[in-house]
Amino acid sequence: MNATSFGQNTTAPQHLERHYDLVCRACGHTMADDGLTLRCPGNHTPAFLRTRYHDREPAVSPESEGLYRYRRWLPVVRTLPGAGGTVVYRAEVLGRALGLGELWIAFNGYWPERGADLRTGTFKELEAYAVFGRLPERPPVLVVPSVGNTAAAFASVFSRTEVECLLVVPDSGLHRFATVSDIAPTVRLVSITGGDYDDAIELAERVSALPGFRAVGGAWNVARRDGLATVLLSAVEAMGELPEVYVQAVGSAVGAIAVHEAATRLIASGRYGTATPRLLMCQNEGVAPVHRLWHGGPEAHGPVDKEQRRAATGRVYADELVNQRPPYSLTGGIEEALRTSGGDVLRCPGEAARAATELFARTEGIDIEPAAAVAVTCLGRSVQEGRVSSGARVLLNITGGGRARLAAGMEDGRAAQPALRLDFSALDSPGIVQRIRELFPAADVSA
Structure with missing residues (x-):
């Protein structure tokens, strides 16, 4: 084909x-x-x-x-001009360095020479464009918890619309807004000082229960999954066939699930064989919830104590990969996708991921995000250990890159200015949710 x-x-x-x-x-x-x-x-x-x-x-x-x-x-009823997408190309130099004869890269980020124009530098923009396109004519306020990348993507995309959106992030993720300019008044950012992603999720759930507000839904939102599924559609259009192995760093693993769903659709069309790509999901050493769930053990569900959890996540290389609530065992979730595809979950230390960042810049000529470096590292180790054949047709999802290139082209670095800063120790205080509600005085409480 x-x-x-x-x-x-x-x-x-x-x-x-x-x-x-x-x-x-x-x-x-x-x-x-x-x-x-x-x-x-x-x-x-x-x-x-x-x-x-x-x-x-x-x-x-x-x-x-x-x-x-x-x-x-895509589950969309409208489109937004200027949307970006995935750029797919065959990476011969990096492939040789990793010991692969047919390595394809799905690059998601900013790389104008390659035609990549995701303005926040990650594939989370694909989710934001698809979620916007799916919405009804008069939607409620969307509530989006994030470690930073997803929130930056929604801030960038939704600032170009009239849809109200609440973003909840830990302070540690505010640097990911550095390439987002002109955030609209309809998009409000709440940050949590000293908090982590789990704190953001818990607070967002409470706000989403208010009249006139609605959770964006994480992996439950079909638009988020199908937006990320376009990574595989772009790859198949470029490659002419499905990859045999698909490699991606994961937090919630929405992107990997989405690719598996897209492969299932393509196979059902009767034109792309019968085997879905084998999924290799990659995480940090130290805090790897999906890895623990897949491989089992006494700590399969990760640290429960909040202080222990915050301390552990603060030490990892790629903090966007630490979701403690991945959609694992439900029907259509991570476990099913791994078992159906014959996949596995891998992990790597931060030192090796840092070396992979340098390797990618040297061989491909662009900076990549920490999560993408984790994926590069795990792929290289999989080839060395014989988990992936040197002759396999591999698709590597570079989930974020080009941020340094973006920043170099901007006049000044920007620090995101939250509409409201909350300390994690005060999140259970009375009135916190109401303070957030007041950021959206025009919200339709009958929605």
């Missing part, structure tokens, strides 16, 4: 009707989407909803930009 095997849809309108249904992975219940639904109303064990598109084969809309080229396989 060649790289032009995708069909072309040249007549799709800018504003789409909903061209898909939502299907529960547990009970098969099918429903129309309202742009906000996260879960099946059925009484059963937790299970993801999955989109079922009316077009059974992938079709490219060449007049659309970035990830919206694949909008017939």
Whole structure:
């Protein structure tokens, strides 16, 4: 199959009707989407909803930009001009350094010479563009907890819309806003001094329960998963076939699950073989919740005490990979994707990841984010240990890169200015949620 095997849809309108249904992975219940639904109303064990598109084969809309080229396989009813997307290329030099004969890179970030234009430097923008495109006409205030990358992506994308959005991040993630300029008044940032990602999630859950507010939903949001699934669609368009091995650093593993779902759709079209790519998920040593859950052991669920958790996460190389609540055992979650694909979860120390950052810059010519360096390291070790054959067709997701390149092109470095700063020790204090509610005086409490 060649790289032009995708069909072309040249007549799709800018504003789409909903061209898909939502299907529960547990009970098969099918429903129309309202742009906000996260879960099946059925009484059963937790299970993801999955989109079922009316077009059974992938079709490219060449007049659309970035990830919206694949909008017939995205749950969107509108698009946003200037959207970025994934750039896929064969990496011969890095491949030789890692001992691979066919290494493909899915680059997500800022690299103008390659045509990469994700302005916050990570693939989290793919989620933000897809979530925006899925929303109903008059949405409630979206609430997004984040360690920093997701919040920066939503700040960048949603500042170009009229949708109100609340971002909740630990102070340690504010540096990831350095390349985000002109945050709109409709986007409000709340930071937690001394807190971590788990604190952000807990606070966001409380705010999301308010009338007029709604959780963006993490992995439960089909738009977040299908936005990230365009990484694989871009790769298949470039490669002409599915990879045999897919490698990605993971926190919640939404991107890896999304790639597995996209591979399943492609195979169902009858044109891409029968085997989904083997998923290799990569994490830090020290705090690796997905690794612990997959490999078991007495500490399978990670540190429970908050002080212990904060201390441990503060020492890791890539703090975006420390989600303590990954969607592991539910139907359609991490465990199912790993078992179905014959995958595994790997980890590496920070020293090795730092060396991988230098290797990538030397061989490919661009800076990469810590999480991406973890993935490069784990892939190289997998080849050395015989887990991945030197002749395998491998797709490596560089989930973030080019931030140093972005910063060099900006006049001044920017520090994000939260609308509200909270100390983690005061998060349970009475009135905290109301203080956040007051940041959005126009929120529709009847929503």
